[in-house]
Amino acid sequence: MRTFQTSTEIMAPAEHVWQIQTDVARWPEWTASVSSVEALTPLPLAVGSSVRLSQPGFPAAVWTVTALEPGVHFVWESHSPGMKAVAQHMLTPTAAGCVVDLSVVYEGLLGGVIGFLMRHVTQRFLEMEARGLKWQAESLPDEMLVFNAS
Template sequence: MRFEVVTEIGADAERVWAVLTDVERWPEWTASVRSARRLEPGPLTVGSTARLEQPRLRTAVWRVVEAEPPYGFAWVSRAPGVRTRGDHRIVPLTEGRVRVELTLEQSGLLAGPVGRRYGGLVRGYLEMEAEGLRRRCERS
């Protein structure tokens, strides 16, 4: 199963990267995350982990598998029968704007049933995150 949301933000890539990688502050700008805690100090790099609690979903630990500052990162979480990959891409546009692409892809034996059961929720959460990120980055 694959879910994707795209939005344009009136801020440069460095600003969006700074907000997006400050994972512990996500609950301030999106209701899709109840709490977020980095499991080690320092910048978000390959190997970094974070524990996210989201309404109606089980708590998950996410491990960064790709990082390309300030253009995006990808992380992976695993649950029995499901591997979930979240991609956060920042694409520079003209006049200090960016396009942000948020993608969640599930694979594994139970990905189909889990995706069908929670697909609407996941899609809604991605939309919430994109809109919250846009508002947060465009604030002066």
């Protein structure tokens, strides 16, 4: 098992950040760590929702939501032979906005090996996602947010 994580403080209300973060179809607009997202089940995200997510340099992976507490966190998993990746997206409100904690855990027979081989790109992609989310949340006024449920 191999764990990667990053955290960032965002000067925007947690509700605003949650709306951006869970509108996964729009991730390619604000993070270069995601090339495309295809919803395999209707959005918005809910437990059981699945998306096919493509990242630069990698084959597309299907991610399925396994836990979701609105406004607080969601967890999704992706499976491949010998390995499971579990990613968590957590929001904690603060007086000035919120803190976002992102993590990925590689589990299974090949999880440690894949995690070791992918350690630099995994950490870089987590940090890109955190920076992109921060930029998007702090640069868009609340009234410009429109939740895309399609």
